Amino acid sequence: MLEVKSVSRDWKEFRLRGINFDVKAGEHFIILGPSGAGKTVLLEIIAGIIEPDSGKVILNGEDITHWPPERRGLAYIPQNYALFPHMSVFDNIAFGLRLRKLPKAEIERKVREIAGVLGIEHLLNRKPKTLSGGESQRVAIARALVVEPELLLMDEPFANLDVQTRSRLIGEMKRWREEIGFTALHVTHSFEEAVSLGDRVGVMLNGRLVQVGSVREVFSKPAREDVARFLGFENIIEGTAEGRKLRANGVEIELPVEASGRVRVGLRPEDIILSLEPIRTSARNEFKATVESVEELGPLVRVHLRIGNLYLRAFITRSSMLEMGITKGREVYVSFKASALHVF
Amino acid sequence: MGTRRDYTLYFFAAVGSFLVVYIALPLVVILLKQASDLGMLVKTLHDTYVLEALRNSLITATATALIALFFGVPLGYVLARKDFPGKSIVQALVDVPIVIPHSVVGIMLLVTFSSAILDSYTGIIAAMLFVSAPFTINAARDGFLAVDEGLEHVARTLGASRLRAFFSVALPMAFPAIASGVIMTWARAISEVGAILIVAYYPKTAQVLVMEYFNNYGLRASRPISVVLIVMSLTVFVILRWLVGRKANA
Numbered sequence: 001m002l003e004v005k006s007v008s009r010d011w012k013e014f015r016l017r018g019i020n021f022d023v024k025a026g027e028h029f030i031i032l033g034p035s036g037a038g039k040t041v042l043l044e045i046i047a048g049i050i051e052p053d054s055g056k057v058i059l060n061g062e063d064i065t066h067w068p069p070e071r072r073g074l075a076y077i078p079q080n081y082a083l084f085p086h087m088s089v090f091d092n093i094a095f096g097l098r099l100r101k102l103p104k105a106e107i108e109r110k111v112r113e114i115a116g117v118l119g120i121e122h123l124l125n126r127k128p129k130t131l132s133g134g135e136s137q138r139v140a141i142a143r144a145l146v147v148e149p150e151l152l153l154m155d156e157p158f159a160n161l162d163v164q165t166r167s168r169l170i171g172e173m174k175r176w177r178e179e180i181g182f183t184a185l186h187v188t189h190s191f192e193e194a195v196s197l198g199d200r201v202g203v204m205l206n207g208r209l210v211q212v213g214s215v216r217e218v219f220s221k222p223a224r225e226d227v228a229r230f231l232g233f234e235n236i237i238e239g240t241a242e243g244r245k246l247r248a249n250g251v252e253i254e255l256p257v258e259a260s261g262r263v264r265v266g267l268r269p270e271d272i273i274l275s276l277e278p279i280r281t282s283a284r285n286e287f288k289a290t291v292e293s294v295e296e297l298g299p300l301v302r303v304h305l306r307i308g309n310l311y312l313r314a315f316i317t318r319s320s321m322l323e324m325g326i327t328k329g330r331e332v333y334v335s336f337k338a339s340a341l342h343v344f
Numbered sequence: 345m346g347t348r349r350d351y352t353l354y355f356f357a358a359v360g361s362f363l364v365v366y367i368a369l370p371l372v373v374i375l376l377k378q379a380s381d382l383g384m385l386v387k388t389l390h391d392t393y394v395l396e397a398l399r400n401s402l403i404t405a406t407a408t409a410l411i412a413l414f415f416g417v418p419l420g421y422v423l424a425r426k427d428f429p430g431k432s433i434v435q436a437l438v439d440v441p442i443v444i445p446h447s448v449v450g451i452m453l454l455v456t457f458s459s460a461i462l463d464s465y466t467g468i469i470a471a472m473l474f475v476s477a478p479f480t481i482n483a484a485r486d487g488f489l490a491v492d493e494g495l496e497h498v499a500r501t502l503g504a505s506r507l508r509a510f511f512s513v514a515l516p517m518a519f520p521a522i523a524s525g526v527i528m529t530w531a532r533a534i535s536e537v538g539a540i541l542i543v544a545y546y547p548k549t550a551q552v553l554v555m556e557y558f559n560n561y562g563l564r565a566s567r568p569i570s571v572v573l574i575v576m577s578l579t580v581f582v583i584l585r586w587l588v589g590r591k592a593n594a
Contacts, residue, residue: 049497069500076501082494086516095512096502147502 001025001183002151007045007055014038015207016045019055023151023185028177030194030215031187033204034230039187040079042204043153046185047076059150075144079156081136083128089139090124096147114146117179119172134165141173145180154186158193170196191231195219203227225264225344233266233342234313244338249309254284256338264344269302271340272314275333276324286335293328294321305334371574378571381564388568394553398572401550404465405534408472412480412529417522420484421510425493438482441475449474450542467544475539476532483525487518523588531581534573 002023009016016038023029033039044050046057048069057065064072075096084092090111097107115121118138128136137157144152157173158166170193177184187204188194194201195215202212203222211223222228225236239248241259246252255265278286287307295302301321305312312334316326326332378385388394423435441449453461453470461467491514499509515522537551545552550573558566 044497047497047501049500068506069497070503070505072501074501076498078494078498080492080494082492082498084495084499084513095499095504099503099508143502153501 001060002046002185003056003058004042004046005056005058007042007052007057009041009045009050009052011038011041011050014041016041016052017208019209021202021209021212023183026181026183027199028184028186028197029200029202030198031185031202031204031209032189032191032194032198033187034189037204038207039189039204040155043076043155043185043187046151047074047153048072049076073150074153075147075149075151076153077140077144077155077157079159081140081160083131083136083139083143085128087128088124089120089126089128089131092128092139093124093143093146095143100147110146111142114142114180117176118142132165133161134169137161137169141176145176145182150183152182152184152186154184156188157186158188158190167192173197191219203230205230221342222266222344225266228266228342228344232268234269235267235272236264237267237310237312238262238264241343251287251307251310253341254338255343256341257343259343266342266344267312267336267340269313269315271336272305272312273335274303274314274316274320274324274326275335278333279335281335282337283335284338286333289332289334291326291328291330291332294326305332307334374567374571374574378567381568384564385568385571388572393548394550394569394572397548397550397553397569398576400465400468400547401534401573402576404468404472404549405530407465408469408476408533409480409526409530411469411473412477413522413526416477416480416525416529417484417515420481420486420522421488421514423481423485424488438478441478446475446536446538447542450539453539453543461543463544463546465544465547468540468547468549471539471543472533472536475536476529479528479532480522480525483528484518484522487521487525488514490521491517520588520591523591524585527581527584527588530584531577534577 004019004021007016007019014036019042021029031039031042041050045052048064048067048071052065055065056063059072059074069076083089084095087095093111093114094107097110102110111124112121115124118141120135120138120142123131123135123139128139131139137160141152141157158170161169174197176182186193186197198215200213201215201218202209203218204210205226211218211227218227219231222231222233229236237246237248237253239246239253239262241247241255241261241263243258243260244255246255246259246263246265253265273281273283289305289307289312292304292306292311295304296318299318300315301318303314303316303321303326305314314334316324320326324332419438423431423438444452450471453467453474457470461470495513495517496506496509499513500506504512535551537555540549540552541555548556550569554566554569554573557569
């Protein structure tokens with residue numbers, strides 16, 4: 001439905017380079033990347049607010065690269081929601097319908113219908129500045145969806161919300177999509193949004209879209225080391241492989257696949273199991289390690305470990321840390337399955 | 345223990361109040377003096393020559409404000425939204441009338457437009473517009489700068505043309521700023537003398553008439569017209585400011 005073909009653009013400090021991807025009808029496509037990756041610039045190019053230096057934007061087979069935004073039929077929700085402050089919630093939602101010169105009764109009906117789906121009927125007479133973050137977000141979504149856009153473009157739609165509102169509204173958005181059936185392109189830096197909403201994900205780093213695929217594919221098989229690092233493979237181990245063995249800093253690790261020469265493997269900190277005694281499990285890699293330091297992260301703690309000259313980071317819960325008495329200098333056993341290793 | 349008190353603000357207020365008193369004092373004094381000479385005031389208010397001059401002042405200042413609005417809003421919008429080569433020159437040029445002595449403004453206008461503006465309503469408005477337009481232009485520019493451009497972008501993705509987005513989003517939001525700019529333009533226009541004296545001594549405006557009476561008949565004769573001008577200008581100024589303030593807070 002939407003195709004973005006080798007789009008490049010320099011805009012302020014952002015450099016988009018050769019962006020290629022497509023969004024299929026009915027899909028929720030997520031562009032995931034750290035802040036400063038150029039996600040907003042890409043979204044504004046698709047919306048028609050910024051023109052690309054080169055490349056094409058194709059919508060339903062038509063080249064819309066140089067079309068003005070009002071001709072594209074895409075709805076754009078910026079990160080701050082951009083509600084019109086001088087209009088009531090009703091007038092905000094009705095804005096696009098009035099431009100389409102719909103009869104008054106029809107506008108009234110459509111606004112009330114979408115407000116009903118999004119649960120904001122009681123807010124219709126309010127002014128935007130009296131709304132909470134979650135309410136503002138829903139009004140912005142209503143205003144965008146009421147014109148039945150080909151594609152909904154959302155820039156960090158949940159970033160300005162508190163944690164509880166965010167997870168509630170992420171759940172709500174799934175329901176809205178089932179009810180209304182829109183196609184969405186959504187940029188975010190949050191894995192939570194990508195995993196819970198995305199059908200497919202594109203990972204954007206430094207102005208390039210480095211990997212596109214289904215959520216499961218991208219998260220389980222990052223194509224490159226920088227993607228892996230960004231997605232939370234905090235342990236990147238480099239060594240020399242021979243068959244199924246990897247020698248890294250004097251430690252021998254069993255690999256899930258055969259490899260040879262210099263390779264890097266990624267390991268998620270949550271895939272590492274710590275124990276006080278050697279244990280018999282199916283995990284093929286078990287080492288004796290020293291706790292270098294412990295970093296508290298709320299309910300989780302990050303344990304920095306040293307196996308000979310190899311450093312690893314593992315996540316465990318706070319309660320297991322206390323139960324096992326894990327402190328700096330303590331000797332523990334570290335194990336992980338070979339299948340948890342990702343070879344790049 | 346004693347409470348810790350911060351005297352800085354009190355000190356600044358004491359220093360700053362000099363200017364408040366300095367501005368208020370002449371206003372109060374001239375009004376009080378005239379109050380003890382009501383006969384002269386009544387006589388002035390029945391003088392058709394004076395009334396004519398007051399009417400000329402009001403009409404020309406209002407026309408000037410409307411012209412500044414018509415040309416200043418588009419210019420302010422461009423200055424707020426677009427970067428172009430020579431923009432800083434345009435910005436500087438807009439502020440130039442503020443630094444040129446007003447008698448010089450009159451000479452410049454006369455040299456440029458000569459008989460086309462000499463002693464006519466056009467001339468009065470030309471002189472007023474030159475010295476007062478910057479207030480509307482700058483206010484419009486600042487007003488548009490304060491409107492998040494993202495709002496216009498969203499309006500456009502919802503189907504509005506650029507012009508439509510301007511009228512339905514940018515203009516209503518910048519309205520209070522633009523309106524106070526226009527009021528400042530009006531106020532500056534009705535208080536202009538220097539350039540008008542040179543360009544258009546006739547048709548007679550009240551500001552010029554005050555000078556003429558002062559030169560010909562002295563302080564006592566020029567005072568009642570001054571008082572009428574003060575009261576009229578302040579009344580219009582205060583009412584407009586109040587209306588705009590009410591709209592801005594609505």
